[in-house]
Amino acid sequence: MSPTKLFEITENPLSQDDILRRVSRADCGGVVTFAGTVRGTTATDDGERGTDFLDYEAYIPMAEKMMARIGDEVMERWPQVKAVSILHRIGRCEIEEPTVLIAVATPHRGDGCFEACRYAIERLKAVVPIWKKENWADGEVWVEGPRQPELVVGDEQ
């Protein structure tokens, strides 16, 4: 096994070349990579909303465990997938920087690499314990994602 981790939370900038190397295999001809990047402006019904930068926090060991589990789910649902890697950054992330990378390698492009990669980012956003804080010159707020029906809520209003 390679000493390089396939599922990793890191404070360092993410590299698409790095994740491609992590999943590259001689029997795979197609790799799909999803990059989630920091939006500086978001169009909303009330007009454009801006962000200065984001901070990410993770429950690191649980997050890496859940990301590895998403990799297992992918290999089970798409048996032709040969390799999956998920990297998520924590700490301060500037506009346009990638905060998450997900790469899926298959022998051919029709073997599920697109579908599996899409599945993996949806799962990450549902169950991996990572949170972002939006920052502006005059304030900050922790963002809470949508409620997840599959998980049991501990307490609520």
Place this chain on the structure above:
Amino acid sequence: MSPTKLFEITENPLSQDDILRRVSRADCGGVVTFAGTVRGTTATDDGERGTDFLDYEAYIPMAEKMMARIGDEVMERWPQVKAVSILHRIGRCEIEEPTVLIAVATPHRGDGCFEACRYAIERLKAVVPIWKKENWADGEVWVEGPRQPELVVGDEQ
């Protein structure tokens, strides 16, 4: 406009970090990149088939023009796509190296970046004038792709 080309045939190694920079925009939070890489082994009905390396040749100006046209088609079909880049390498390519990269940026992951990227690689394989030669220690052969029903055949047996 950036001096960096979005649609390029090149003899230089391709970089996923480079193509991510070419499409990154402050209003986009999702980028999907497809990498086509050189398979060293391919499973076939007759067992495993190996390749030592590939050589690619392109009709460069026409290939870049057709790649840009695929970008136009993508923006027309997925109006929320903000940027597309397609890079293809020519010359000798070793096993596991990327030979083609296609990146599509959208504001959100559900805005068509996965579907548009898949569409673009299918179109590239149908109409962009690029050819690969498989090389082994004891020989070489130019690969011809499948017939394209939309194109008029010039001559045939």
Place this chain on the structure above:
Amino acid sequence: MNVRLRLFAGLRQVAGFKEKVVTLPEGAVVSDLLGQLPSSIVGRTFYIAINEEYARRDTALKDGDLVALLPPVSGG
């Protein structure tokens, strides 16, 4: 028995602490722990993890467990 209670992100910020030890009677379940939460976070939505696995309100606790309260995740 003693369990460690750990908070993340907005919950940590509101409560003003990251981790503390809570003493509970033998046989306690997660709900018993939740009954001792600081008032500042009562009424907020969160999920529960015990030793890095999602758990339920009726999951039994044992001495040394690490119980984390997780706001709805917003990674990606």
Place this chain on the structure above:
Amino acid sequence: MNVRLRLFAGLRQVAGFKEKVVTLPEGAVVSDLLGQLPSSIVGRTFYIAINEEYARRDTALKDGDLVALLPPVSGG
């Protein structure tokens, strides 16, 4: 009129040349050019491009055109 005929990949390899000038009568279409192809490539499948655009067998040619014969593409 004169047109340039350019071959790629396997076609170039089989024909043994990359480009040559072919003289045709005024009013010639692509089919007329194809009638003068070297026997080595007759019977092979290819597509036609004129000045970097896909064309048809009945497309009219004009002096100076660059006519490329393209084997079925295999990029990606």
